[in-house]
Amino acid sequence: MKYVIGVDLGTSAVKVLLVDQNGTVTAQASEAYPLQQPAPGYNEQNPDDWVQGTLTAIQHLLATSGVTASEIEGLSYSGQMHGLVLLDAAGQVLRPAILWNDTRTTKQSEEIMAKMGPRFIEITRNRPLEGFTLPKILWVKENEPEIFAQAATFVLPKDYVRYRMTGQLNMELSDAAGTVLLDIAKKEWSREICAAFGLPLSLCPPLVEATTNVGTITAEFAQASGLCSQTAVFGGGADNACGAIGAGILHPDQAMCSIGTSGVILTYEPDTTTDYHGQLHFFNHAVPNSFYSMGVTLAAGYSLSWFKQTFAPDASFNDFVGSAATSTIGAHGLLFAPYIVGERTPYADAKIRGSFIGIDGKQERSDFVRAVLEGIVFSFKDILDIYAANGKNFKQLVSIGGGAKSPLWLQIQADIFNKDIVRLESEQGPGLGAAMLAAVGLGWFDSLSTCADHFIAVKKVYHPVAEHVAKYAQLHQIYQQIYPQTKGITGALLDYEEQQ
Numbered sequence: 001m002k003y004v005i006g007v008d009l010g011t012s013a014v015k016v017l018l019v020d021q022n023g024t025v026t027a028q029a030s031e032a033y034p035l036q037q038p039a040p041g042y043n044e045q046n047p048d049d050w051v052q053g054t055l056t057a058i059q060h061l062l063a064t065s066g067v068t069a070s071e072i073e074g075l076s077y078s079g080q081m082h083g084l085v086l087l088d089a090a091g092q093v094l095r096p097a098i099l100w101n102d103t104r105t106t107k108q109s110e111e112i113m114a115k116m117g118p119r120f121i122e123i124t125r126n127r128p129l130e131g132f133t134l135p136k137i138l139w140v141k142e143n144e145p146e147i148f149a150q151a152a153t154f155v156l157p158k159d160y161v162r163y164r165m166t167g168q169l170n171m172e173l174s175d176a177a178g179t180v181l182l183d184i185a186k187k188e189w190s191r192e193i194c195a196a197f198g199l200p201l202s203l204c205p206p207l208v209e210a211t212t213n214v215g216t217i218t219a220e221f222a223q224a225s226g227l228c229s230q231t232a233v234f235g236g237g238a239d240n241a242c243g244a245i246g247a248g249i250l251h252p253d254q255a256m257c258s259i260g261t262s263g264v265i266l267t268y269e270p271d272t273t274t275d276y277h278g279q280l281h282f283f284n285h286a287v288p289n290s291f292y293s294m295g296v297t298l299a300a301g302y303s304l305s306w307f308k309q310t311f312a313p314d315a316s317f318n319d320f321v322g323s324a325a326t327s328t329i330g331a332h333g334l335l336f337a338p339y340i341v342g343e344r345t346p347y348a349d350a351k352i353r354g355s356f357i358g359i360d361g362k363q364e365r366s367d368f369v370r371a372v373l374e375g376i377v378f379s380f381k382d383i384l385d386i387y388a389a390n391g392k393n394f395k396q397l398v399s400i401g402g403g404a405k406s407p408l409w410l411q412i413q414a415d416i417f418n419k420d421i422v423r424l425e426s427e428q429g430p431g432l433g434a435a436m437l438a439a440v441g442l443g444w445f446d447s448l449s450t451c452a453d454h455f456i457a458v459k460k461v462y463h464p465v466a467e468h469v470a471k472y473a474q475l476h477q478i479y480q481q482i483y484p485q486t487k488g489i490t491g492a493l494l495d496y497e498e499q500q
């Protein structure tokens with residue numbers, strides 16, 4: 001049998017999947033790594049932790065699967081997006097990576113908009129939000145000039161891991177779109193944006209497509225991991241592009257709901273004609289010559305993980321999430337807004353913070369868990385409403401990511417969205433998508449669509465329950481009042497905290 005490996009470099013952990021030619025996930029392993037939050041709004045990781053985590057997970061995968069390394073023909077990646085990894089001329093990392101959920105860059109984001117305005121959106125098809133890479137580069141240039149002076153190039157998280165595994169330094173296109181330095185229609189670095197912000201074009205690495213064979217595993221990494229140095233390595237994709245591929249989102253009428261650390265509602269865009277005017281993100285897909293749009297809830301799975309870590313660190317995840325079933329729709333009068341690290345969609349606001357509204361002496365911890373699960377999905381509903389306003393009413397959504405492990409959460413999605421929710425055999429859409437890129441890159445299939453027909457299997461469909469739908473519609477209207485009514489209060493608290 002022949003195999004491929006999909007490496008999904010997430011924010012909470014790296015997950016590696018061993019997939020055979022029939023699309024069966026034969027083995028999987030994962031390795032967690034820490035997130036550093038040195039100041040409010042700051043989120044950093046050590047790029048070497050990603051490499052060591054990937055190495056350990058692959059060692060474990062090989063040890064437990066019984067598959068010999070020479071049977072593994074190809075490997076590719078899915079990567080958390082936007083994270084800035086600055087490298088010097090010798091390829092050494094200059095500072096911790098500044099991640100997608102780091103919001104220190106409000107000033108730089110505003111400066112980009114003030115300088116380029118609508119022209120910036122025309123080129124990149126996105127507003128310059130804090131999470132994207134360009135504002136992070138400008139932050140380092142302004143605040144750490146001695147580090148910036150040493151920077152020869154920059155890459156994104158999975159591109160850095162690929163560099164360490166192959167010795168080849170590139171940036172893959174679907175991820176490059178998330179830097180907002182790319183002219184997404186022309187698929188090339190924007191000279192105009194680089195010039196506007198005094199960045200040399202040489203800072204931007206060579207671009208490769210998702211299914212491009214960039215090389216093979218170095219002798220050093222092969223020896224350390226147990227992989228074979230002949231295994232072909234392919235470009236890979238942004239985690240949401242890979243998640244879409246792994247969920248089979250390959251046509252405009254299909255949509256995905258992903259609950260990882262972040263949360264995403266996404267659809268396939270065949271071309272650049274639909275203009276969301278920067279309200280949604282719009283990036284190159286890892287499917288050649290196509291695009292996708294999406295809205296992002298910054299703290300989706302992260303809100304739940306934070307809540308569990310803070311109030312029930314010893315409970316098992318399944319028991320903790322399952323306890324919400326003992327609560328009610330609306331959690332006995334409790335609502336949660338998941339803005340705990342700021343928000344992106346529909347409110348591009350780095351300063352908003354989360355809330356529990358309606359705390360009552362009768363409520364129990366299970367009500368709070370329920371409110372967290374529901375609040376995250378209400379935030380997704382806000383994104384679906386933007387799609388609906390643009391004429392896109394999907395019949396169903398495919399749900400992926402760690403959150404898709406919970407049947408209760410999947411039913412809540414069906415009831416709040418009033419749509420069918422599809423659960424796949426594997427919730428690891430991004431890892432499967434990465435494996436599919438390697439399978440297509442190797443020529444096992446002539447297209448990602450053909451590969452999807454072989455690799456993706458539905459486990460169960462969750463249908464909305466009319467009585468629940470009506471209650472959630474009423475609650476969503478109340479939820480929508482939280483942002484405008486708490487913005488001033490949470491902003492003042494953040495200012496207070498920053499003065500301490």
Ligand SMILES: Nc1ncnc2c1ncn2[C@@H]1O[C@H](COP(=O)(O)OP(=O)(O)O)[C@@H](O)[C@H]1O
Pocket residue numbers: 009010011012013259260261262300301302304305317318321401402403404405406409
């Ligand atoms: N058993 C579970 N039920 C529901 N949600 C879960 C469960 N286990 C983990 N999660 C959620 O999944 C999230 C991690 O999902 P994952 O797709 O692995 O994220 P990432 O790719 O960002 O590392 C966690 O933040 C957590 O909230």
Ligand SMILES: O=C(CO)[C@@H](O)[C@H](O)COP(=O)(O)O
Pocket residue numbers: 010011012079080081082100101131239240260261262263264281296
């Ligand atoms: O910033 C974005 C998308 O724009 C995030 O979706 C990151 O790509 C992180 O993904 P996860 O770790 O949540 O999968």
